[in-house]
Amino acid sequence: MLPGSSIGQRLVLTSFGESHGKSIGAVLDGCPAGLELDEKDIQKMLDFRRPGQNLISTQRKEGDVVEIISGVFRGHTTGAPITMVIWNSDQKSKDYENLKTKLRPGHSDYPAMTKYNHYNDHRGGGRFSGRLTATHVMGGAIARKLLKVTLGVETNSFTSQIGKIKMEKKFNSKMVNSIYKNEVRCPEIKTAKIMRENILNARKKGDSLGGIIESVTINVPVGLGEPIFSSLESDLSKAIFSIPSVKGVEFGSGFQGSELFGSENNDLYVVKRGKIVTETNRSGGILGGISNGMPITMRIAFKPASSIAQKQKTVDIKTKKETILQVKGRHDPCVVPRAPPVVDSLVALTIADHALLSGAIKPVL
């Protein structure tokens, strides 16, 4: 949708706010009437995303307390747009900070200043800050509850790789409960420990790490997605790439599947308990852009965080001279552990949107 702050067709999330402005927030329009909802439903997912939770994330404390300011009445959604706000607590302190002119490598500074002719709010990344993903979670928490309550759909994501450290085993449904039992959100405990150490080491060196999030969504009805340009893959990838650090998305066997023969990659149909299913799930639950009832599986590549404490060569946009930059402040050495609720949110928003479009979810519960 046009100017870029909204996503969805029947269930539309509009995100607003800046990292160091007065507030960040979201409007979710199109949510069916009659869903039980209060702030706690949203706060719970926000808390999993919040910074300052532990040693491996940024030490900034952002309260991130959500307030619903429209669309909920007597504990239920009304069919009207649901507006949610987080008030930024410490924004005033930096109001008079000078405009930064040294371009931070890996950040949006250069294209943003050029695009907006320096009118953009540059403080803390402004509109481009990863902090804005909290607005995705506001809408996503509602979509996720909606999917669960109406269709039994469950979407879960987890850290499967940090830097070069990968999970040893393939994810299975029993691992779901282990995801949030450690700080890196990796359901394989021993791997999680190594990941944690690697992140702490990167922090010590003033460096950062990237990684991979995997997302698994079960109980999706057969038939969601519209052929050609609103395929589930098109709409899911569009949503996921709105996360600042994401640089790759794949479904099912993805890039690795490109190396297989058709006879190896095709998922063969069988009947199990009277239901048509596939023996394997290399398609990631999507064929021809449409859900086939198998789990929807994605792998999502996050680049290492661009803010590092090391000195970096760069250019001052004002003088157009080369210079040296040392980024200060408290930054995440790795954003991946905070990403699972964000991924879950965008997946849930997209699937709920398609479930509404196809009539699988009704406009009034």
Add this chain to the structure above:
Amino acid sequence: MLPGSSIGQRLVLTSFGESHGKSIGAVLDGCPAGLELDEKDIQKMLDFRRPGQNLISTQRKEGDVVEIISGVFRGHTTGAPITMVIWNSDQKSKDYENLKTKLRPGHSDYPAMTKYNHYNDHRGGGRFSGRLTATHVMGGAIARKLLKVTLGVETNSFTSQIGKIKMEKKFNSKMVNSIYKNEVRCPEIKTAKIMRENILNARKKGDSLGGIIESVTINVPVGLGEPIFSSLESDLSKAIFSIPSVKGVEFGSGFQGSELFGSENNDLYVVKRGKIVTETNRSGGILGGISNGMPITMRIAFKPASSIAQKQKTVDIKTKKETILQVKGRHDPCVVPRAPPVVDSLVALTIADHALLSGAIKPVL
């Protein structure tokens, strides 16, 4: 956009038609007035996508001759929607064929029949056929010319991997002219030969291969893309995932970048000939979802073609019994060599759309 047959915001492509229906075609709305255009501009790109060109693609002969039926007057676009049609020559022969009920593994048969309660045109994949990518090329050829004429933007893509065979060198701009000099569209001639042999071998075994397409777009102005949900990455990936066999998309260093440290992955700014550029381009020309003036680079994973000649286990959707299927007909053992014009088209449509949105291209030339 909603029911799924349209893409774009200011430059909108609507695709129509089915593989074995009367026609396939496209309406491109929002193209600026005053662009010189005739059928040859489009036919040239369509010919590169057309099947039956050589041994490694399907032996079906689809004339694929495009006819412009609206929107062009005295050799120029008028600002009105441009409608283009390809008439399917041999559709009548199969009109009375019985409905296929054996589900083809890897195809959309099962979700499509379920979604549309068997009303969908199943012949040759119907609406889900790879043949529909010709409609992307119709619009894309115009967008590509528009970008070239107005901004000097050039988008080129090529085969960089078939099965496990990969190009040895990194692509550079001198290779552009070699892309279409061989059947696999790989600009590295000796690798192209091996790829070709591998495809022919797969065909002999009744099997198929996948591969990877890389896309490089140069001269993109700084500042295209809208933050958050209409980022260039969001909109490019949405467009690319509309290609039936695509299962993965990455920008710049992509999945591999997830394994690097921030200090390794960040692109440092320097000044070259008075212009701010980055030394490396691991971001793939996009920061914060906005173009930074560097080449936009993508890698796109294609699964091996689902139609293979080998017998496969499957289910008959009518009887809900397991059975054996042997797909007949002339199929591509590998669709990757036909994909570069399709990728170029979707990239060009997306970038032209954003160039119009941002005012970089005017509504009248």
Add this chain to the structure above:
Amino acid sequence: MLPGSSIGQRLVLTSFGESHGKSIGAVLDGCPAGLELDEKDIQKMLDFRRPGQNLISTQRKEGDVVEIISGVFRGHTTGAPITMVIWNSDQKSKDYENLKTKLRPGHSDYPAMTKYNHYNDHRGGGRFSGRLTATHVMGGAIARKLLKVTLGVETNSFTSQIGKIKMEKKFNSKMVNSIYKNEVRCPEIKTAKIMRENILNARKKGDSLGGIIESVTINVPVGLGEPIFSSLESDLSKAIFSIPSVKGVEFGSGFQGSELFGSENNDLYVVKRGKIVTETNRSGGILGGISNGMPITMRIAFKPASSIAQKQKTVDIKTKKETILQVKGRHDPCVVPRAPPVVDSLVALTIADHALLSGAIKPVL
């Protein structure tokens, strides 16, 4: 929707073509699968709009034979976009006609030439021609059948005024069958005769007449329309104002209702046969933008046709000098009698769109 050739949200009509180009046509995307459909369903409504039917309309003969070129299979819609084309028979003769530079009063010539810098196809009004309303009928005929089959909704419109000649009685449901029994489409036979004479007189004088169409839609379920910006009134008026000559739209008591007291204009609720209805229908079936189950009634003002045979003062856009223009060719002295099928089409498209959005019509029949 953006560049202007599409309307609808869940059921989207895209119109293409020019008055004297190769073709005019439409793509209807989002129509549910399983609706019985062939060309006859559409041709019937097109024939009521077609020029050259009788003395009071233009004497041009436009065959206006519609051809469905996608989206219908074995006599039913498939869920894929339905594309329909009318081939313009006589377009070549005028291909080389010189660009007209004398601005026709009341026509789009001046703003169109300015907007498109003269690249627009000016022949016969080009994209702005009333002829394009045939593309609305293509989509509308399908929407109207869909509404009738699924919900029993019937939309009918008729001529209630030509120039200063008005129907004497208020329309009632028994009059429906009389609408198409005379050339002016006025269900009051004696008034129709006077209207016809007035039109013929205007023609003789080289002049033209306007008039008013009334539209009545019954059996609309309670609850269609979305509050605020997608109210039924918003979306219906948007659709209706796409008809070239329309200059006014009112619902229910409309402008006249502005002169009443609230105690006179309010419709009081009563129970009839167990159903909640209103005693009167001054709201035109819409309250708060949402249907209330009463007939949806609109009145639509058409200006007198701009093409008249009399000499008119105007300006030559090339020389920027004042000059005299005499429009030649065969024109409608009054377009109103051809408008009812167009109004019915746009009303049906809008209501069907909202019925799909709200779940009142399912995506598969």
Add this chain to the structure above:
Amino acid sequence: MLPGSSIGQRLVLTSFGESHGKSIGAVLDGCPAGLELDEKDIQKMLDFRRPGQNLISTQRKEGDVVEIISGVFRGHTTGAPITMVIWNSDQKSKDYENLKTKLRPGHSDYPAMTKYNHYNDHRGGGRFSGRLTATHVMGGAIARKLLKVTLGVETNSFTSQIGKIKMEKKFNSKMVNSIYKNEVRCPEIKTAKIMRENILNARKKGDSLGGIIESVTINVPVGLGEPIFSSLESDLSKAIFSIPSVKGVEFGSGFQGSELFGSENNDLYVVKRGKIVTETNRSGGILGGISNGMPITMRIAFKPASSIAQKQKTVDIKTKKETILQVKGRHDPCVVPRAPPVVDSLVALTIADHALLSGAIKPVL
């Protein structure tokens, strides 16, 4: 745009809130960066709409103080979405009020309760309240300033009729300054007085009045609007019909023009000071849906307010029995005098949207 709370294509206003909820507010996305803006720009227009200003409007006191909570930095717009909120001061008092079940004639109660299965917030009309038009003004004040600063476009509207009392003279540009010099916003002082008395009389009788607002917009560039479905008339009427009490919209000579001959209604072109203009302006500044440079003129019919103090016959939706209702509370005997800022807002939003689409306003000032 879909679920109904948003309007616009390139400049998108999203409205949220309910009459007696915590807040009402709006997000304006797509506003160019670099526009000077603070709360005062918006408050000024809001104050003209605010209730309780004088005797002829409701005696409720709604502070209606707007707060900008995103999108403005150092006194300028940033290109990011601008979010504005008004906090509803007295909402808590009614939280536990019983659900009203007696349907108020003329209000949305019946269709809303049916549509949302009683989950809608019914207090004070909830989402359907005229109070929500304050959210239009929030966005409209910005659009109006943007148009003025960039193109010199000025949009003004005024009360031309209350009940049966009409202005005697035609509006001319000198009257602009008189609009806000009286409570009814009628620039003809002696007529304003009679209108005021009529409203006070209606109030005394427990009754209400409707009326007509006229809107005049000058300095609109030639060429705004997109042919067919995004004509200026289509988009303006869609916007205007989002105002709760509007039941009719006409452009230029409108309904009255339907009674004229073409030779009377056509506006003839002449050259004035080197510029092509029309002698008269019966088209209301729009030809073929595109602006022709003449003032855009509209007349808008408001029904008499539905809330009246008199007893009315109605139905209890719970018991489905007929009953008597007497609406209490402080209501406007006539909403028309509060409507001009709302009309100006929706006109400005629509024209600014088209100016951005056509490139007449740049994305960065």
